[in-house]
Amino acid sequence: MRQLRPIRAQLQAPHPPQAARGHVKVDDLVIAFGQDKTRTLAVDHISIDVPPGQFLCLLGPSGCGKSTVLNAIAGFLTPHSGAVSVDGVEVRKPGADRGVVFQQPTLFPWKTVLENIAYGPRVAGRRREEAERTARHFMRMVGLNAFAGYYPQALSGGMQQRVGIARALANSPNVLLMDEPFGSLDAQTRTMMQEALLGIWEELRTTVLFVTHDIEEAIFLADRVAIMSAGPGRIIDEIKLTLPRPRHSDVVYAPEFVRLKRHCAGLIRTESLRAFLQQNAAVKPS
Amino acid sequence: MNAGQSSGTRWIERLALWVSIPLFLGVWQIASTSGFVNELLFPPPTKVAVALWGELMNGTLLMDLGMSVMRVVIGFASGAVVAIVVGLLTGRYQLISNLLAPIFQLLRPIPPIAFVPIVILWFGLSEWGKWFLVFWGVFFTVWVATHLGVQRADPALIRAARSLGTPDRLLIRDVILPSALPTIFVGLRTAVSISFYTLVAAELAGAFAGLAYRIDLAHQNMQTGQMLGGLVMLGIVSAIADRGFATLSRRFVWWS
Numbered sequence: 001m002r003q004l005r006p007i008r009a010q011l012q013a014p015h016p017p018q019a020a021r022g023h024v025k026v027d028d029l030v031i032a033f034g035q036d037k038t039r040t041l042a043v044d045h046i047s048i049d050v051p052p053g054q055f056l057c058l059l060g061p062s063g064c065g066k067s068t069v070l071n072a073i074a075g076f077l078t079p080h081s082g083a084v085s086v087d088g089v090e091v092r093k094p095g096a097d098r099g100v101v102f103q104q105p106t107l108f109p110w111k112t113v114l115e116n117i118a119y120g121p122r123v124a125g126r127r128r129e130e131a132e133r134t135a136r137h138f139m140r141m142v143g144l145n146a147f148a149g150y151y152p153q154a155l156s157g158g159m160q161q162r163v164g165i166a167r168a169l170a171n172s173p174n175v176l177l178m179d180e181p182f183g184s185l186d187a188q189t190r191t192m193m194q195e196a197l198l199g200i201w202e203e204l205r206t207t208v209l210f211v212t213h214d215i216e217e218a219i220f221l222a223d224r225v226a227i228m229s230a231g232p233g234r235i236i237d238e239i240k241l242t243l244p245r246p247r248h249s250d251v252v253y254a255p256e257f258v259r260l261k262r263h264c265a266g267l268i269r270t271e272s273l274r275a276f277l278q279q280n281a282a283v284k285p286s
Numbered sequence: 287m288n289a290g291q292s293s294g295t296r297w298i299e300r301l302a303l304w305v306s307i308p309l310f311l312g313v314w315q316i317a318s319t320s321g322f323v324n325e326l327l328f329p330p331p332t333k334v335a336v337a338l339w340g341e342l343m344n345g346t347l348l349m350d351l352g353m354s355v356m357r358v359v360i361g362f363a364s365g366a367v368v369a370i371v372v373g374l375l376t377g378r379y380q381l382i383s384n385l386l387a388p389i390f391q392l393l394r395p396i397p398p399i400a401f402v403p404i405v406i407l408w409f410g411l412s413e414w415g416k417w418f419l420v421f422w423g424v425f426f427t428v429w430v431a432t433h434l435g436v437q438r439a440d441p442a443l444i445r446a447a448r449s450l451g452t453p454d455r456l457l458i459r460d461v462i463l464p465s466a467l468p469t470i471f472v473g474l475r476t477a478v479s480i481s482f483y484t485l486v487a488a489e490l491a492g493a494f495a496g497l498a499y500r501i502d503l504a505h506q507n508m509q510t511g512q513m514l515g516g517l518v519m520l521g522i523v524s525a526i527a528d529r530g531f532a533t534l535s536r537r538f539v540w541w542s
Contacts, residue, residue: 096451109541
């Protein structure tokens with residue numbers, strides 16, 4: 001029996017704790033859209049290093065290319081130059097190791113809540129019962145236990161987005177990529193969703209890249225905020241947040257929070273103004 | 287029906303629904319028997335019913351019905367299946383679309399009825415000719431619907447599926463086909479009525495049984511009761527097919 005022990009240790013080796021996985025590296029990324037004359041630089045030499053388990057927010061005005069960076073990590077876009085890797089493996093196409101939560105919930109309307117969440121494990125080859133057990137676990141986590149048999153159309157926007165989060169999590173991704181997931185929700189629901197997301201993240205500690213244009217949201221959620229400028233997209237500042245966790249919604253009144261918010265708002269205002277003037281100059285009749 | 291309406295108006299509305307067809311038959315009966323029109327050319331519903339009863343008793347009605355329904359079912363099913371498969375391919379793969387779509391766009395506007403003479407030369411008066419014509423009529427409608435449905439499949443859903451680990455080979459089955467299904471069913475339902483049009487054309491051109499064949503035969507014998515009876519039967523059968531199909535499509539595309 002003793003001889004078996006080392007083997008067992010080996011068997012456990014491929015399953016390190018969650019926090020050890022999910023190291024995202026974006027290295028000198030350049031992404032351009034359009035052909036020659038109409039070519040615009042969306043992402044201009046961006047580098048980001050997200051250690052495993054970190055919650056990073058990409059904050060910037062609309063059109064600054066923050067979603068483009070996220071799409072490159074998700075594998076939906078091919079970089080013009082530079083590289084994106086997760087845990088040392090270069091990203092070439094979308095994959096279940098990177099869960100994506102979109103701005104719109106994009107649930108399969110022909111599947112129930114349970115079937116939507118179980119889809120990832122099913123397509124990964126799990127048996128139905130096993131996939132549904134996983135799905136039920138995450139359905140409980142997002143608080144939708146009672147809605148297993150509902151179709152997405154019957155749920156509110158916030159509930160649909162929670163299904164979207166559970167669906168991404170059911171694949172046990174190393175990284176969770178979130179593209180303004182609460183952008184289309186009303187203010188009350190958004191606050192609730194942010195708190196719920198933090199609760200889930202504190203339990204799972206997966207790496208999260210969260211794109212938002214909402215300053216308060218970024219500071220409330222993140223360990224670290226990377227602020228982007230528009231046209232072309234660059235990172236102009238990074239802030240490491242030291243606000244204690246777990247955070248509750250009243251943290252927004254803390255002096256530290258207010259100070260950070262003012263700092264970010266100032267940066268973004270200057271940048272938006274610069275981008276606006278730049279666009280105007282470009283539009284002027286020649 | 288609006289919740290605010292009084293029960294009185296709703297009662298009348300429901301009555302109108304029940305009265306509708308009897309009213310039509312009643313006006314028809316009076317118009318035919320009053321001497322206002324020639325009763326020989328325009329027999330009243332009672333005479334039509336007698337004619338249909340006679341055909342039911344001597345067995346021709348069920349035989350005609352069976353033959354016609356069979357032709358529609360075979361032509362429709364084969365046309366729909368082939369069209370859906372081809373539509374999935376042309377909608378999904380640009381190469382196949384570039385190869386086939388121009389041909390289909392050229393053939394599609396030709397009314398299927400125009401093919402009747404050549405089809406008789408090809409297939410004679412055999413069943414193959416009838417199946418072919420119905421197939422032809424159904425195919426293009428369902429192909430266009432499938433092709434458009436596939437092309438309009440929400441790219442966001444495809445992205446979501448890919449990020450959930452769906453391999454390319456499962457994308458059609460898991461995402462694209464269900465996305466296109468509501469559009470496909472609209473095409474299929476249109477094709478149901480088209481298949482009856484082409485059936486009539488095929489049977490009028492030459493057959494040995496069938497509802498439209500019976501109308502043609504009755505015409506030669508000046509049996510106006512049988513003729514109108516045949517029209518009534520065609521109306522009933524295609525209405526049942528359409529209603530049945532609507533129910534079916536609600537079951538198959540429950541989410542839209």
